[in-house]
Amino acid sequence: MKITLPGLIDVHTHMRTPGQSHKEDFYTGTTAALNGGFTTIIDMPNNTVPITTKKLLREKMDIAKKQTVVDIGFHFGSLGNNLEEFKKVQEKIFGLKLYLNQTTGGFIIGKKELTKIYEAWEGTQPILLHAEEDVLDMVSEIVKKTKKKTHICHVSSKLELTKIAKAKERGLPVTCGITPHHLFLTNNQEKKLGVYAKMKPYLKSKKDVDFIWENLGYIDLIESDHAPHTIEEKETEAPFGVPGLDTTLPLLLTEVENGKLTVDEVIQLCHTNPSIIFNVPTSKKTFVEVSMEEYLLTKRDLKTKVGWSPFEGRRVIGKVKSVVIRDKKVFENGKVLIKPGEGRVIYPKRD
Ligand code: NCD
Ligand code: ZN
Ligand code: ZN
Numbered sequence: 001m002k003i004t005l006p007g008l009i010d011v012h013t014h015m016r017t018p019g020q021s022h023k024e025d026f027y028t029g030t031t032a033a034l035n036g037g038f039t040t041i042i043d044m045p046n047n048t049v050p051i052t053t054k055k056l057l058r059e060k061m062d063i064a065k066k067q068t069v070v071d072i073g074f075h076f077g078s079l080g081n082n083l084e085e086f087k088k089v090q091e092k093i094f095g096l097k098l099y100l101n102q103t104t105g106g107f108i109i110g111k112k113e114l115t116k117i118y119e120a121w122e123g124t125q126p127i128l129l130h131a132e133e134d135v136l137d138m139v140s141e142i143v144k145k146t147k148k149k150t151h152i153c154h155v156s157s158k159l160e161l162t163k164i165a166k167a168k169e170r171g172l173p174v175t176c177g178i179t180p181h182h183l184f185l186t187n188n189q190e191k192k193l194g195v196y197a198k199m200k201p202y203l204k205s206k207k208d209v210d211f212i213w214e215n216l217g218y219i220d221l222i223e224s225d226h227a228p229h230t231i232e233e234k235e236t237e238a239p240f241g242v243p244g245l246d247t248t249l250p251l252l253l254t255e256v257e258n259g260k261l262t263v264d265e266v267i268q269l270c271h272t273n274p275s276i277i278f279n280v281p282t283s284k285k286t287f288v289e290v291s292m293e294e295y296l297l298t299k300r301d302l303k304t305k306v307g308w309s310p311f312e313g314r315r316v317i318g319k320v321k322s323v324v325i326r327d328k329k330v331f332e333n334g335k336v337l338i339k340p341g342e343g344r345v346i347y348p349k350r351d
Contacts, residue, residue, distance in 0.1 A: 005267060007039025007286035007325065009274040010245065011094065012128075012153055012177065012223030014104075015041075015072075017063055019048030024228045024243075026067035027340045028305040032226070032245040033070050034331040035303040037288040037320045038270075040280055040346070041070060041226075041245070042094045045077030046105035052077045054088040061092075061345050068343035069336050070325070073280070075128060080113030083120040090123030092347050094278045095151065099130045100139070103200040104227065104240050111138055118146045125348055126151045126175070126277065132201050136163040143172050151277065152176040154225050156201035158211040165218045175277050177223040178212060180248045181310060185209075189310075195238040196310050199227065213260070220277060222269045224248045228306040243304040247297065247311045253290065253318030279348035285327045291319045 010033065016023040024032075033041050043064070045051035051060055057076060064072050075097040076089050086096070098117060099107045109117070121127060126149040131139050136152075140163070143150050155161050155176045167174045185193075187203040197203055212219070227241025252270070255261040275282050297314045299307055323331035330338045 001292045002321065003263060003290050003292060005037060005263075005288045005290060006271045006282065007288060007323070008037045008249065008270040009040040009280050009282075010038045010224050010226070010248070010270070011042045011221065011274045011278050011280070013041045013043055013226040013245065014046065014228070014241070015043045015064075016047070016228065017067075018060060023230060023233075024305045026064045026072065027069065028303065029226070029245070030068045030070040030072060030343055031336050032243070032303040034323050034336060035320060035334070036245045036247065037249040037290065037323065038245060039070050039286050039288070039323060039325050040073070042073045042075055042278065045075050045097055046099070046107055050077040050079070050105065050107050052079065052082040053085050057089055057092065065345050066341045068345065069330060069338055069340065070343045071281070071346045072343060073346045073348070077107065078117050079107055080109055080116050083116070086121055086123065090125065093123075093125060094280070094348055095126045095128045096121055096123065097128045097130075100135045101130055101132045101200065103130055114138070115142055118142050118148055121148060125279065128153055130154070130200070133157060133159045136160060140167050140172065143167065143174060144170075147173060149173045150175070153223065154179045154182060154201060155212065155219065156182045157204045157208045161212055161215055161218055165215065168218065175220040176218070177221045178219050179223060179225045180244055180251050181225075181242055183209065183212065184251050185310060193310050195234045196242065196308065198234075198238055198240055199225070199242050200240040219269070221273045222248065222252070226304070228304050230306050231308055242310050243302075243306055243308070246302045246304055247309050249290070249320065250297065250316035250318040251311065253292065254316045257292070257317045279350075281346060281349050283326050286325045288323050289321045291321050292317055293319055295319060
């Protein structure tokens with residue numbers, strides 16, 4: 001059986017270029033996107049040199065323009081010392097990404113900077129936060145005061161989701177996303193997967209994961225947090241992060257087959273809501289054909305440069321057969337049909 005989906009949107013990816021193109025580049029990363037049914041991705045700013053100026057953003061966009069095979073947009077970064085750059089980039093970026101806990105790149109900020117940045121941000125796009133359990137109360141306080149749209153990335157625990165649900169019920173302009181690894185892995189698997197299950201936030205208990213599945217109604221979107229690191233790096237420095245663009249859709253469609261999700265929910269979480277929350281342009285002429293066949297996920301199913309996934313060895317259902325972007329077939333049977341750079345750099349829609 002085949003199903004047709006609208007082009008999926010992933011608002012949380014790390015393409016690693018410039019600076020760490022040995023992990024991923026815009027061609028390999030966007031090829032992995034097509035392989036996983038994503039026709040639009042948004043790239044995070046935690047490059048080796050974080051993307052905190054208009055000039056750095058421009059340089060990154062220029063590289064992406066030459067390499068991408070999908071629609072690609074960008075988030076901007078801040079450590080609190082680039083407030084004057086906000087106005088220069090706010091029309092061009094999908095969100096302002098801030099890190100409140102330790103993770104890859106180490107671009108962590110505290111309450112003082114956070115408050116300053118919230119007060120300075122006048123863009124209409126959301127502020128995205130890496131904000132785990134310990135900092136969520138402080139976040140609620142600042143969002144309540146400033147009323148700025150805030151997206152909490154990669155919710156991972158019962159405590160986090162409970163705090164976010166409360167904020168939503170109090171009417172705060174808060175949305176949140178979940179990653180496939182926080183939906184499909186628990187800390188029980190850490191023993192078997194070792195460093196390949198090392199990411200931020202850490203994997204949580206089965207109780208946490210069950211709670212999230214039972215309260216999926218509070219989750220606005222699915223974000224892969226595609227965060228590739230090479231096998232060699234994982235084996236030596238063991239950095240945080242796992243790739244996800246290739247595997248997100250088959251993992252979700254397997255749960256459709258199991259009756260845990262509907263196709264409509266997958267579309268809501270991976271297309272409609274991301275598009276609404278981040279003003280991502282879409283086209284009715286962009287769609288994905290998926291064969292609902294069952295197969296064992298192996299390295300051969302991956303296009304990410306790093307060539308590994310914590311989900312290798314799983315039986316999954318759903319293989320992307322072809323992808324059409326604005327009426328043009330760009331991917332079929334594992335092959336990209338267009339040249340690097342024939343994708344587009346995109347900007348948020350304006351009403
Ligand atoms: C991400 C990365 O590698 O850039 N790592 C991760 O474990 N999620 C950064 C992040 O999203 O926190
Ligand atoms: Zn993060
Ligand atoms: Zn991330």
